[in-house]
Amino acid sequence: MKFVDEAHIEVFAGKGGNGCMSFRREKFIPFGGPDGGDGGRGGHIYVEADSNLNTLIDFRYQRLYRARNGEHGRGADQFGAAGEDMLLRVPVGTLVRDAATGELLADLATAGQRVVLAQGGAGGLGNLRFKSSTNRAPRQSTPGQLGEQRRLQLELKVLADVGLLGLPNAGKSTFIAAVSNARPKIADYPFTTLHPQLGVVRVGPGRSFVVADIPGLIEGAAEGAGLGHQFLRHLQRTRLLLHLVDVAPPDPEADPVRDARSVVAELKKYDPELAAKPRWLVLNKLDMLDEQQRAERVAEIRRRLRYKGPMYAISALTREGLEPLLRDIDQSLRPQVQDGEAAVDPQDPRFAVHDPLDES
Template identity: 70%
Template sequence: MKFVDEAYIDVAAGNGGAGCVSFRREKFIPFGGPNGGDGGRGGHVFAVADPNLNTLIDFRYARRHEARNGEPGRGSDQFGAAGDDVVLRMPVGTIISDADTGEQIAELMVPGQKVMLAKGGDGGFGNLHYKSSTNRAPRQRTLGWPGEQRRLKLELRVLADVGLLGMPNAGKSTLIAAVSNARPKIADYPFTTLHPNLGVVRVGPEQSFVMADIPGLIEGAAEGAGLGHQFLRHLQRTRLLLHLVDLAPFDEGVDPVAQARAIVAELKKYDPGLYEKPRWLVLNKLDMVPAEERAQRVKDFVKRFRWKGPVFEISALTREGCEPLIRAIYQHLEATREQAPQAPDVRFQPAEDAPPAPDPDDPRFR
């Protein structure tokens, strides 16, 4: 299935039904009175977060979504039926905003979360509604109110704990395939990955985290070079970034330090908040470096790159160094996990209006 992470749709709620003007007319009942019912409300348009979806492709081709109008009121005290609602199922992590104003309407973060996108119009009043002791034969009614119409922008950001960042062919897809059950396309040419891939990394029993692999960045991505910045949005919800660097490029004229600096510069251009996220340096493809040269090459890279953070040396192809890396990632995620605030136990809270505790030295209690 094609991965689509952005779409524009038009939603229109149903109009309310009109009220009815009617009078009861039966034999031998000369003063039957009004019996025109109210109109039904128009259908609403809802969005629901569906954990079984991972793309917005359904909304790339079906762009217009309309709810049914409410039925008009009828005689014999019959109110019109409400219009059927429309429920749009979207992937968890979808951001819904108004395409005209840019205002964010909702962010679907919890499976099953339901949000109203367009409210249906209320039904009009029939003449039965205006009946009173002084107005026994009302002939007025109101039409139904129109439903809301909106043009919406849908933007999908995948939910992951760790994001992989690096140049094309740095080994990001090989790493996620080595540590999880994800099976992305892997080949020896750049831009093999054309859409984000998610993999669940199992560290131990009931110990896991989600890793996201996005297409590689190149210098000039801010100006649209390569695939540009369009996939960096999927890293904004991660809590840790792994900057993968190819320490043994095929072209001897390529400087890994210059490539790493270009990635950092593009990250800062796109979003300073994403640039400030915790970031670890992962030096990959050490299996292609002679064993006697590895330590010196790593030391030289870190010195020239002026890196002060954590450094990991791995080979995603042979899985060398991957186990210590994923264990360190899990420990970091657990240490930075936000603890849910615990509600205070009311049994141990002093009541504001409670009487003071009795004094044991009071003679009345002896």
């Protein structure tokens, strides 16, 4: 199924039914009085988060949604039925904004959460409502009101604990395939990942976390290079970022240190708050180097970056170094005491923000 994370739709709540002007007419009852009923209200339009959905593709092809109108009132004290409500189902993590004002109407972060997008119009009043001791034969009724109409922007931000960040071909897809059951496309050319991938990593009985892989970020993304910043929104809900760096790029002129700085620079251009999230440096593709080159390359990168934070050297292809990394991620995501284990110390340098942008 095609992944769609943004859509624009229009919603029209139902119009209320008109009130009825009617009088009771029966044999031998010359003054029956008013008996016109009220109109029914128009149908509301709701939106609900559904955990069984993972894309907004349904809203890409159908963009107009109209709830049913309320029925008109009738004689014999008959009130009109309310219009049937309409329910729109969206993936968990969807934001709903008013397209005209940009106002955030709903942040559907939990499954089953339901919000009214457009209120149906109130039904009109029948002449039964206007009778009184001084007005025994009222001849007035009111029309139903129009329902709300809105142009809406739907934006999906996937819910994940850990986000993968890096240049194309840094090994992000190989990493998520190695630690979870996700099966993204993996190839030896850039931009094999064209939309976010989610994987569940199980680290023990009843303990797991979700990893999100997004298309690679390249220098100049803020100006639209590559896929630009199109998918960075999917990292905004994560609690930890893993910055993957290729320690053995195929291009001999490529510099892992320069690449790491360029990715973080693009991240800051997009959203300073996202750049301020805890971010760990993961040096990938150790299998491409021999033992002596590995130690030298890791030491050189740390020295040039002046990096004092958590750094992990791994090979996602051979799974070398993955176990310590996954164990530390699990601990960092559990700040409270669980299963008798001590709480994570917030002063632990592993869980602080480290910015590999210092000039050497």
